[in-house]
Amino acid sequence: MISKKVFQLDFFEEERFLIPFYSRYLPTYAWPVVVLGAGAAGASAALSAAQMGREVLVLRKGGGDDSNTFQAQGGIAAVLSDGDHFDLHIRDTLKVGCGLCEPEVVSFIVKEGPGGISRLRELGVKFDQPSGDDGGNGSSLSREGGHSRSRVFSAGGDSTGKAVQASLNQALQNHPRITVMDHFRAVDLLVSEGRCTGVLGLDENGRPVQVLGGAFVLATGASGQIYRETTNPDIATADGLAMAFRAGASVRDMEFFQFHPTTLYIAGAARVLISEAVRGAGAVLRDRKGEPVMEGVHPQGDLAPRDIVSRAILARMVSIGDTNVFLDATGIPEVEKHFPQIARMCASFGIDICKDPIPVRPGAHYMVGGVQTDLQARSDLPGLFACGEVASSGLHGANRLASNSLLEAVVLGEVAGKEAAEEATEPSLLRADPHLKFSSKASHDPVAPLNLGDMLYSMKSLMWRDAGLIREGSQLKDSLEKLRFWEKVLLRREGHSPGLLDLRNMLLTSRLLCFSAFSREESRGTHFRRDFPEESQEKGLFHTVVRRELQA
Ligand code: FAD
Ligand code: SIN
DSSP states (O other): OOEEEEEEOOOOGGGSOSSOEEGGGSOEEEEEEEEEOOSHHHHHHHHHHHHTTOOEEEEOSSOTTOSHHHHOOSOEEOOOSTTOOHHHHHHHHHHHTTTOSOHHHHHHHHHHHHHHHHHHHHTTOOOSSOOSSSOOOOOOOBOOTTOSSOOEEOSTTTOHHHHHHHHHHHHHHHOTTEEEESSOEEEEEEEETTEEEEEEEEOTTSOEEEEEEEEEEEOOOOOGGGSSSBSSOTTOSOHHHHHHHHHTOOEEOTTOEEEEEEEEOOTTSOOOBOOHHHHHTTOEEEOTTSOBSSTTTOTTGGGSOHHHHHHHHHHHHHHHTOSOEEEEOTTSTTHHHHSHHHHHHHHTTTOOTTTSOEEEEEEEEEEOOEEEOOTTOBOSSTTEEEOGGGEEOSSSTTSOOTTHHHHHHHHHHHHHHHHHHHTOOOGGGOOOOTTOEEOOOOBSSOSSOOOHHHHHHHHHHHHHHHSSSSBOHHHHHHHHHHHHHHHHHHHTBOOOOHHHHHHHHHHHHHHHHHHHHHHOOSOBTTBOBTTBOSOOSTTOSEEEEEESSOOO
């Protein structure tokens, strides 16, 4: 039985909204179901709500390819091969989750896995693995860390995300009941009489508008941009997480953030992911002298859980005074054919993966915690559903099994869409709350100009140093003070600039993460405390839940 430790975060009323508005005077749209975000989770939710006969509006901050889904490489885990069984996938997920997974959620998602793969095939995703007659190229399922069987479906070798996002984008575009607004930034959720009734946003011209809805699905994805080193694209600025928290929803287990062991490390270049499937195919981590990094560290060697591999790399970097280690994929026959995207990307830096070791180091990869949801994808704010990386559904516990997140996004996205469709309301019945307004005390014309880029870089460095792979109470406490100070500075600056809005969301999310990490005085899963290096037995198993206000 997992208990909860519930905390309240220091939060001012003047932080409730990021921009000033007066509902009465805002241009207003109304839709039965509104979905925020259109990666694997949001697109799945929109398609399932539309399938239920509802008109759906999808809002996305960028274009169709601006998502973490688009970046996914390794694939999607699902039990579909003869030698595999649901119980094995469930066991692997629970083991990696280190006691904090919700078993009924794990069981549900794993058992829905084959259905999720079939739906994606129906939408046109051509998986590399055959399913009889779907045009698969005949590759076998791949293996990733923590999986006791090879059960990962890929498309285009290491381009699974591109294939999935392309098919979902096409399906959204083709569906007669789905409308997509691109370059629409959701800024805050509007709450009236305890229910989420609207979203305040900036349309493609940067104009404030409100969108009313019968039900809202939050699927805005990740927050990797809070860290200096990350595999996540620029879009991953934690908007939805911060928005939901400001609106009063609970967030859970924010201390758990997964670090991927292998991102390409070339100073000045983006930290692009080198898929775990490369190690699954036989690549070995070595230091500059050619010594294997994982030898004697863990029985699963290079495929040990990601937090263990990442910390072993960090330790080796420190012990030999290097900025990176190397991934040696030269022993994999026809490696460039299996991983064409990675081969091309490395080649652009003069690295031939058939002959050269790839310089790598760990990077922030996946937000394990998020908006707390139940098996119907409901948050504890009525009218608001959440799915995908922004949500904490209970699947991952204290760490995520590789390739389980696309699976979760597709399965719970479908659930969220169905549930939201049940709560949909005809637009003619939706009314804006004319009393909702917010006027900030912020100023357009501060005495001293602010360098947002500098503050952003300072935040990212602080998070990487003090809330990264290895944490300590005193550093987390200092970080909380610094983050709070920066938040207060920004409170005095009015503006709609994307940089300012992103930074405010990321500072709040960073504070939620540091606060939760400070509160968990043990090491478990992705969360490692130097001052509490063991899992605590006497504290028992608990989730960390943080709310804006404590409920009576
Ligand atoms: P996303 O796909 O990130 O979609 C978020 C959506 O929200 C986007 O449409 C975005 O535009 C929109 N949005 C964001 N903010 C706003 C806003 N303010 N207003 C309006 N819209 C907004 N997982 C696996 O299972 N297998 C893998 O092989 C794998 N590989 C990965 C490789 C990389 C490099 C990365 C970064 C992640 C990988 N993951 C993988 C994780 C997985 O890709 C994500 O967890 C998953 O795609 C999240 O899907 P999502 O729909 O929740 O979010
Ligand atoms: C990878 O391909 O290594 C990433 C897979 C994942 O994050 O699930």
